[in-house]
Amino acid sequence: DAEITQSPRHKITETGRQVTLACHQTWNHNNMFWYRQDLGHGLRLIHYSYGVQDTNKGEVSDGYSVSRSNTEDLPLTLESAASSQTSVYFCASSESGIGPNTGELFFGEGSRLTVL
Amino acid sequence: GQNIDQPTEMTATEGAIVQINCTYQTSGFNGLFWYQQHAGEAPTFLSYNVLDGLEEKGRFSSFLSRSKGYSYLLLKELQMKDSASYLCAGDSGAGSYQLTFGKGTKLSVIP
Numbered sequence: 001d002a003e004i005t006q007s008p009r010h011k012i013t014e015t016g017r018q019v020t021l022a023c024h025q026t027w028n029h030n031n032m033f034w035y036r037q038d039l040g041h042g043l044r045l046i047h048y049s050y051g052v053q054d055t056n057k058g059e060v061s062d063g064y065s066v067s068r069s070n071t072e073d074l075p076l077t078l079e080s081a082a083s084s085q086t087s088v089y090f091c092a093s094s095e096s097g098i099g100p101n102t103g104e105l106f107f108g109e110g111s112r113l114t115v116l
Numbered sequence: 117g118q119n120i121d122q123p124t125e126m127t128a129t130e131g132a133i134v135q136i137n138c139t140y141q142t143s144g145f146n147g148l149f150w151y152q153q154h155a156g157e158a159p160t161f162l163s164y165n166v167l168d169g170l171e172e173k174g175r176f177s178s179f180l181s182r183s184k185g186y187s188y189l190l191l192k193e194l195q196m197k198d199s200a201s202y203l204c205a206g207d208s209g210a211g212s213y214q215l216t217f218g219k220g221t222k223l224s225v226i227p
Contacts, residue, residue: 031213042219043159043203050213058214090158094213103207104149105215107158 002027006091006108014116019078021111023091031094032074033105034058034066036087043090049074050096081115088112120218122204127224132194136221138187138204145206148180148187149215153201162189162202191223199225 004025013019025032034046045058047066055066063085065077078085089112092105120140128134138148147166151159165171165180165187177190189202201222205215 033214035217040219043205043217045214045216048214096213103147103213103215104161104164105151105159107160109158 004091004093004106004108006089006111008111009109010112012114012116013081015081015083017081019081019113021076021078021089021091021113023074023076023108024072025091025093025106025108026072027093027095027106028071029093029106030071030096032068033092033094034064034074034076035090035092036060036085037090037110038087046076046089047074078113081113083115086113086115120204120206120216122202122218122221124219125222125224127226128191128194130194130196130225130227133190133192134194134223136189136191136202136204136223138189138218140185140187140204140206144185145208145216147207148178149205149207150176150178150187150189151203151205153203153220155200159203194225196225196227199223 007022030051033048035043037043044060046064049055049068088110090110091108094105122138149164150162152162153159163178165178170179175192180187201220203220204218207215
C-alpha cells in the first residue's frame, strides 16, 4: 500500500544545531508540503513543492529550508534550531490535476521536535 | 492570509447530533475540506465541498455556502471514538494546492 513516512518521529536537539526531518511518500504525488502544528495556532504551512526541483515558501518559512531532488522525498532542514521551533511537524502530499481526489492531503504520522 | 474561524472546543453527548461551524472570507477559497485528528495522530480526510449544499457520507455530513463564507460539519449518532479535533481547511483553487487550516475544534463526546 502507498504511504507517507516521516523520520525521526521524536527528536530532542540543542539550540543552534542543524536538524533535518525526512519525509518519503510512495503515492507518486507531485505535491508535497511541510506543516507545523502548535497549540493555539493549528496547522501552518512552512514550505511546499509542486514537483522535482520546485520549492516554495509558506506562511512560516523563516529558519527552514527544503529541497526536492526526486518525487518521493522532501526533507525539511532547520539550519540553526531555535526554541521557537519546538513543535510537531507534519509532512503531507497530494495529487495534481483535475479529479475528485485532487488536493486531498495525505499526512505522515508527524515528527515531534524539541529544541532545548 | 485568509482567516478561517471555528470554535475552539465543543462537548456533546454520546448518541446525539453535533454541528461544527467554520467561517471564512468569501473572496478567499474555492472549496472547503474537513479533517479529523485524534490526539497524537495525523489528520485524516473527512470531506470536501466545492459546490454549495449538503454532502452526506454515513454519519458525517458537510455543508457549504460559498456566498456566505460558511461551512459546517454535522456528526450524527455520536460515538465516543468521535472525540477528536476537527479541522476546517480552505483551498485557493486555480492550480494552487495549498490548504489554509483553521485552528481546529476539539470535540469531546461524553457518556
